[in-house]
Amino acid sequence: MKAAVYYSTGGPEVFRYEDVPDPKCHPRGVLIETQAVSIEGGDVLSRAGGELATTPHVVGYQSAGVIREVGAHVTDRHVGQRVVTVSPFGSHAALRSVPVRSTWLVPDGLAIDEAACVPIPFGTADDCLFEFGRLQRGETVLIQGGGGGVGLAAIQLAKRAGARVFATASSDAKLERLRPFGMDEGINYREADLVREIARLTEGVGCDVVVDPVGGDVLQQSLACLAYRGRAITVGNASRGGRLLDVSSLGGGNRSLTGVYLGAEIATDRAYDMIQRHIDDVATGELTAVIDRTFPLAAAADAHAYIESRQAVGRVVLVP
Numbered sequence: 001m002k003a004a005v006y007y008s009t010g011g012p013e014v015f016r017y018e019d020v021p022d023p024k025c026h027p028r029g030v031l032i033e034t035q036a037v038s039i040e041g042g043d044v045l046s047r048a049g050g051e052l053a054t055t056p057h058v059v060g061y062q063s064a065g066v067i068r069e070v071g072a073h074v075t076d077r078h079v080g081q082r083v084v085t086v087s088p089f090g091s092h093a094a095l096r097s098v099p100v101r102s103t104w105l106v107p108d109g110l111a112i113d114e115a116a117c118v119p120i121p122f123g124t125a126d127d128c129l130f131e132f133g134r135l136q137r138g139e140t141v142l143i144q145g146g147g148g149g150v151g152l153a154a155i156q157l158a159k160r161a162g163a164r165v166f167a168t169a170s171s172d173a174k175l176e177r178l179r180p181f182g183m184d185e186g187i188n189y190r191e192a193d194l195v196r197e198i199a200r201l202t203e204g205v206g207c208d209v210v211v212d213p214v215g216g217d218v219l220q221q222s223l224a225c226l227a228y229r230g231r232a233i234t235v236g237n238a239s240r241g242g243r244l245l246d247v248s249s250l251g252g253g254n255r256s257l258t259g260v261y262l263g264a265e266i267a268t269d270r271a272y273d274m275i276q277r278h279i280d281d282v283a284t285g286e287l288t289a290v291i292d293r294t295f296p297l298a299a300a301a302d303a304h305a306y307i308e309s310r311q312a313v314g315r316v317v318l319v320p
């Protein structure tokens, strides 16, 4: 099969488009013909400096396509069904062998590229806001990295839950693209002082929940934006910044900082069903999987470089 592979981590130029052996279908798994790959924030970080589970390595968590083969012990999937899957690596390839449990059926009428973009961003955003952030109707929430995959999902889910939604991005143009998805107030952090701006917008109260997939210095600012009893969620390190934090502001206001990792929850029935609900809601149009651009799989290097240029709003998709 064709795959975008690399032999060592580094910049987008490490990708090679090569023939590699077809994966074998596991007895409790399915073999999927990839039709769309959603490039996740974690894929970019893995390519830049993650572990190589195999050499050459096929990076990537999330993809969707059609089942070509079903394992001998599988009873609830059949050849020809459309599924989206999440697995630790292997998305940047024409074929993918995964356990059945890591697949969700794609409803009729939902475009396969949109389906490819749902499980991780929406599953992560849901866990950040509700399972761990305990967001309530009428509360205020700040979504850092609002134009990213997790950010855009979080904006939509928070708005739907009746929260007042603030989001950050690196330009006014990006922020304008977030407004139709439920952002009430946007903060261009390159021009405004974020902490001061949140204090102004909340009349000095701060935010009840902050979702932070950016990390580094931004996470420090996230803590400074919290209201009394506010909950900050650290869910990523898109900035590749440092991890040292001053947590002295938490204690005085009964504030908290919680780490969220969807990978630790995704095998539970709760998370599996929650993700299926989001897929169904995208299929009905209640939620939107935002796709910014599509590249051929052979141009994976260009697609990763485009993401790193910080122009994308939502997902960049690869098509084999």
Ligand SMILES: NC(=O)c1ccc[n+]([C@@H]2O[C@H](COP(=O)([O-])OP(=O)(O)OC[C@H]3O[C@@H](n4cnc5c(N)ncnc54)[C@H](OP(=O)(O)O)[C@@H]3O)[C@@H](O)[C@H]2O)c1
Pocket (backbone or CB within 6 Å): 040, 041, 042, 043, 045, 120, 121, 124, 145, 146, 147, 148, 149, 150, 151, 168, 169, 170, 171, 174, 213, 214, 235, 236, 237, 238, 239, 240, 260, 261, 262, 263, 307, 310, 314
């Ligand atoms: N823990 C989990 O379960 C989990 C699940 C999913 C993702 N994640 C992590 O969450 C992070 C975001 O994932 P994603 O899929 O939303 O990524 P993404 O779509 O690439 O979005 C990342 C966003 O971060 C913002 N950003 C701010 N500073 C940045 C910097 N220095 N470099 C790059 N981007 C920067 C960018 O917006 P601006 O350019 O507008 O600032 C961009 O929109 C990643 O670290 C990912 O690994 C964790």
